[in-house]
Amino acid sequence: MNIQTLILGILNFGDASGYEIKKQSIEGAFRYFVDISYGSIYPTLSKLEADKLVSCRAETQSGKPDKKVYSITDAGRTEFVRMLHQPPAFDKFKSEFLLLAMCAELTSRKTIQRAIDERIAEMEEMLAHIQDLRSECDHPATQWITNYGLHIKSADLEFLRNNRDSLLALAGTDTTLAEAAE
Amino acid sequence: MNIQTLILGILNFGDASGYEIKKQSIEGAFRYFVDISYGSIYPTLSKLEADKLVSCRAETQSGKPDKKVYSITDAGRTEFVRMLHQPPAFDKFKSEFLLLAMCAELTSRKTIQRAIDERIAEMEEMLAHIQDLRSECDHPATQWITNYGLHIKSADLEFLRNNRDSLLALAGTDTTLAEAAE
DNA sequence: TAGGCCATGTAACCGGTTACATGATTAG
DNA sequence: CTAATCATGTAACCGGTTACATGGCCTA
Numbered sequence: 001m002n003i004q005t006l007i008l009g010i011l012n013f014g015d016a017s018g019y020e021i022k023k024q025s026i027e028g029a030f031r032y033f034v035d036i037s038y039g040s041i042y043p044t045l046s047k048l049e050a051d052k053l054v055s056c057r058a059e060t061q062s063g064k065p066d067k068k069v070y071s072i073t074d075a076g077r078t079e080f081v082r083m084l085h086q087p088p089a090f091d092k093f094k095s096e097f098l099l100l101a102m103c104a105e106l107t108s109r110k111t112i113q114r115a116i117d118e119r120i121a122e123m124e125e126m127l128a129h130i131q132d133l134r135s136e137c138d139h140p141a142t143q144w145i146t147n148y149g150l151h152i153k154s155a156d157l158e159f160l161r162n163n164r165d166s167l168l169a170l171a172g173t174d175t176t177l178a179e180a181a182e
Numbered sequence: 183m184n185i186q187t188l189i190l191g192i193l194n195f196g197d198a199s200g201y202e203i204k205k206q207s208i209e210g211a212f213r214y215f216v217d218i219s220y221g222s223i224y225p226t227l228s229k230l231e232a233d234k235l236v237s238c239r240a241e242t243q244s245g246k247p248d249k250k251v252y253s254i255t256d257a258g259r260t261e262f263v264r265m266l267h268q269p270p271a272f273d274k275f276k277s278e279f280l281l282l283a284m285c286a287e288l289t290s291r292k293t294i295q296r297a298i299d300e301r302i303a304e305m306e307e308m309l310a311h312i313q314d315l316r317s318e319c320d321h322p323a324t325q326w327i328t329n330y331g332l333h334i335k336s337a338d339l340e341f342l343r344n345n346r347d348s349l350l351a352l353a354g355t356d357t358t359l360a361e362a363a364e
Numbered sequence: 365t366a367g368g369c370c371a372t373g374t375a376a377c378c379g380g381t382t383a384c385a386t387g388a389t390t391a392g
Numbered sequence: 393c394t395a396a397t398c399a400t401g402t403a404a405c406c407g408g409t410t411a412c413a414t415g416g417c418c419t420a
Contacts, residue, residue, distance in 0.1 A: 001278045003408080009281055012288070019371050029284070033277035040408050042373055063417060065371040077288075084289050088278035088297055090304060095215035096183050096270035099191055101330075102211065104323040106194070106259075107266050115270055122272060141286040141352050148283075148341055155337030159330055170323050185380080201399050222380050224401055245389060247399040369418080375411090382405080390397080 001089065003044050004053075006034055008080040011054060011072040018042050019067065029133050029142055032126075032149060033091075045070055053079055101167060109171035116164050123157045183271065185226050186235075188216055190262040193236060193254040200224050201249065211315050211324055214308075214331060215273075227252055235261055283349060291353040298346050305339045 010021050010030060018041045025036050045068075048054045053076035060066050072080070097119055104112055127150065134146040192203050192212060200223045207218050227250075230236045235258035242248050254262070279301055286294055309332065316328040 001276070001281070006281070009285060012285065017371075018373090033275060033280040035274075035276075037409055038371095038373080039375095039410070046373095061370090064369090065416065067371060080285075081288050084282055084285055085293050087300065088282050091279065092217075092274070092276040093215060094183070094217075094274040097273065098215040098327050098330075099183070099188070100266055100270050101327050102323050103191060103194065103262075103266055104326070106263050111267050118269065141284050141349075144286070144345065144349055144352065145280050145283050147345070148280075151341040152334060152338050156334050159333040163326065163329070167323075167326055170326065199399075200401090201397095219381055220399095220401080221382070221403095228401095243398090246397090247388065249399060365420100367418105367420090370416085372414090374413085377410080378406105378408095380406090380408105383403090385402085386400090388398085390395100392393100392395085 003036055003040050004048060005080065005083045006030075006036065007041065007044055007048065008053065008072060008076055008083075011070060012077065012080060015069050015071045017059075017067040017069050018045055021045075029137075029146065032130075048076070052076075104167060104170040105172045107172055109168055112168055112171045116160060116167055120157065120160050120164070123153060123160065127153050127157065185218055185222050186230060187262065187265045188212075188218065189223065189226055189230065190235065190254060190258055190265075193252060194259065194262060197251050197253045199241075199249040199251050200227055203227075211319075211328065214312075230258070234258075286349060286352040287354045289354055291350055294350055294353045298342060298349055302339065302342050302346070305335060305342065309335050309339065 007021060010016065010024055016024065018038065021041055022036065022038060024030055025034050045054065045056075049056050049070070053073060054070045055073050056068050056070050058066055059069050097115060100107065100112070100115055130146050130149045130153065134143055134150070137143065137146070189203060192198065192206055198206065200220065203223055204218065204220060206212055207216050227236065227238075231238050231252070235255060236252045237255050238250050238252050240248055241251050279297060282289065282294070282297055312328050312331045312335065316325055316332070319325065319328070
């Protein structure tokens, strides 16, 4: 999915500046299935404006720099809806953790332990955050996806907790390779 | 994670040609957390060979084109283990489906239904495939990650089945926008 | 007064994909 | 006879990131 569609989608939920779009992609619900950097947000916003898919108004703020607030136009919404009707591509997923787990015997117990414990902590944080999102928001579709996230991530955390020790047990006993790399 | 490490990781499980590496990244367990194309495999293999991290031997086959089979060297394994010891980056995840679900009311029932039913079918296929992987393979760490995958994907499928209808109910009733886009 | 937040933007770079080129063999 | 599988490789392209530039305000 290209950034244009993503930004149109974010703007569909409300007006925002480039800075706020970035924030939403880090803090909001989008965080879990989207990621964008300033280097792509600002140029895309300009292009979108040139194509009349968004409009822009300047807002002067006291004590803060001016900001350019973008709104999705009717043409933008039509375009976004058109994109939504294309069958969605299958989820893209990349995991360094899984590669590490799959090669557990090459590494030390210490490395595996750090990795899985950090993962468990991240997962707990994520669950707490999604719970917040759900309670703060009364938009039904957003609640549907937060429930989905909660369900999957609970299962994930459950597995990690129940199988942490069995993974640790797979860590390399041969310290020659592993220790040398630390 | 860069492709060099990925290829070193794949080669760590056994010698392979560029073609076979690609196959493993589509058919094997790697499929679920990795993706690479020929355009990056072949140049990377050359670079890896130049750096002495892999070695290469030509194999002539009857009835098939010759192939260049690569093996990881001791230096390559050391380098790979060194990379494994860096704390793994958090999983990268992108989902067009979640964006669609979050914007369900902008689209038609037909679109949502197609998307979720296709997702359910993909998930079932995935589960069946991971089950095959698990039964075919007796490598403990690989079994750990296949169990992990099975656990998470079962929960995923369960949610999709139980909440399919509630998502459908969110689809747009205002046909003006939605139908126009079909 | 240092660092963090707010805020916008650009240019260089790069990792990786797409599409193309080539060609033999085998299965339907 | 056509399509698929096996097999290797290159060049053009592109989407997106990183790092940099700029600067005011607020908090510790």
